[in-house]
Amino acid sequence: MEATPGASVATAIRLISRDKAAAASSTCGPGLASPPWAFDGAALPQYGPGASAADPAPAATPRQGALPSEYLEASDEELEARISAAKSGLGDRVVILGHFYQRDEVVRHADFVGDSFQLAQAAASRPEAEAIVFCGVHFMAETADLLSGPEQAVLLPNLAAGCSMADMADIDSVEECWEQLEAVFRGRETAGAAPVIPVTYMNSSAALKAFCGRHGGIVCTSSNAAAVLAWAFERGQRVLFFPDQHLGRNTAKAMGIPLEAMPMWNPRLPLGGNTEEQLRHSRVLLWNGFCSVHKRFTTDQITAARQQFPGVRVIVHPECPMPVVDAADESGSTDYIRKAIEAAEPGSTFAVGTEINMVRRLAAAHPEHTIFCLDPVICPCSTMYRIHPGYLAWVLEGLVRGEQHNRITVPDDVAAPARTALERMLAVRP
Numbered sequence: 001m002e003a004t005p006g007a008s009v010a011t012a013i014r015l016i017s018r019d020k021a022a023a024a025s026s027t028c029g030p031g032l033a034s035p036p037w038a039f040d041g042a043a044l045p046q047y048g049p050g051a052s053a054a055d056p057a058p059a060a061t062p063r064q065g066a067l068p069s070e071y072l073e074a075s076d077e078e079l080e081a082r083i084s085a086a087k088s089g090l091g092d093r094v095v096i097l098g099h100f101y102q103r104d105e106v107v108r109h110a111d112f113v114g115d116s117f118q119l120a121q122a123a124a125s126r127p128e129a130e131a132i133v134f135c136g137v138h139f140m141a142e143t144a145d146l147l148s149g150p151e152q153a154v155l156l157p158n159l160a161a162g163c164s165m166a167d168m169a170d171i172d173s174v175e176e177c178w179e180q181l182e183a184v185f186r187g188r189e190t191a192g193a194a195p196v197i198p199v200t201y202m203n204s205s206a207a208l209k210a211f212c213g214r215h216g217g218i219v220c221t222s223s224n225a226a227a228v229l230a231w232a233f234e235r236g237q238r239v240l241f242f243p244d245q246h247l248g249r250n251t252a253k254a255m256g257i258p259l260e261a262m263p264m265w266n267p268r269l270p271l272g273g274n275t276e277e278q279l280r281h282s283r284v285l286l287w288n289g290f291c292s293v294h295k296r297f298t299t300d301q302i303t304a305a306r307q308q309f310p311g312v313r314v315i316v317h318p319e320c321p322m323p324v325v326d327a328a329d330e331s332g333s334t335d336y337i338r339k340a341i342e343a344a345e346p347g348s349t350f351a352v353g354t355e356i357n358m359v360r361r362l363a364a365a366h367p368e369h370t371i372f373c374l375d376p377v378i379c380p381c382s383t384m385y386r387i388h389p390g391y392l393a394w395v396l397e398g399l400v401r402g403e404q405h406n407r408i409t410v411p412d413d414v415a416a417p418a419r420t421a422l423e424r425m426l427a428v429r430p
Contacts, residue, residue, distance in 0.1 A: 050382030213417030316353030
């Protein structure tokens, strides 16, 4: 049974899952039809069903405790009403942030919808709010805590909403990499230029942002990565870029840096699997990390879209593999994709390579266009999908009672250098 046009991803998955054969071919996992608390109590940490289902979660992955039964047993309509009532009662004391990739049933309650950095900035713009409820993933809540006021509490409705890509570069592995690079490049400063400048993608832990702050580095987003790399090259001979290899490779390639000057760093191998000569001739060292959502897009999907819809405009996110970005008409951040569709002439056709919740929401908001996801299989971001209306109702009703559930706090010794790296980014103009 198929969902009606404009149905949310969660509704579509429930309808499809009534037919097991259809579910097997139409979604990336049968577990998507289950509520996220079905996975919160698993014996080992896991990202849950969706694009990151096969990614191993670190042992230290935060775990979400059990929700009270009243939220587990509530109907969709009851949760909707309870969220609305709690939000109304809290008024300006709370601000709800919803990421572009969040499920519709949650994002409809958001005061602001955007990408991770836009939402962190939105939180900073509401100093009167006592609590910031971040319907996104863990690193986003950390960034909101860094940029919000000291008296504001940032709450993450489900602690298990992490990010597999962010977890692919942990602070211990990056510090070990840095020690090896220091040994290779010791004494090789040229005219005051540092041998290596660390650049971390926004999709990383506060600890990695702090690492960059302490070592003369900087943070980037998918929309300003080229400007940030230019900033780094003004100060150093090469860049260590983590955690997403694809954003680093696609950005540097567009800047004219040859692929042979962009070796991969595998943290499980000595020198990242490279020779000292390869490292010395490098311009960008790419960490072996990726986004499991954007890794799903392929050139075959683009070919199929062009065959079915001649003249289709293919836009993909720069976290996609390089062959996909090269085969697309254009690439850009989530906000770039949104603006491109909003500005298009009526009757345009778009094949979009980014997370399914955002693509379906854009299609519903722009019936004057034909908009579809390049990947025909419904496979949402596993960790965004861990945020459910039940968790949002629990957090908001807790605030009504004066309780702060799942507060995310960055320690002062991490927060100060992390803010330094973010401030350097804010000073860069694309």
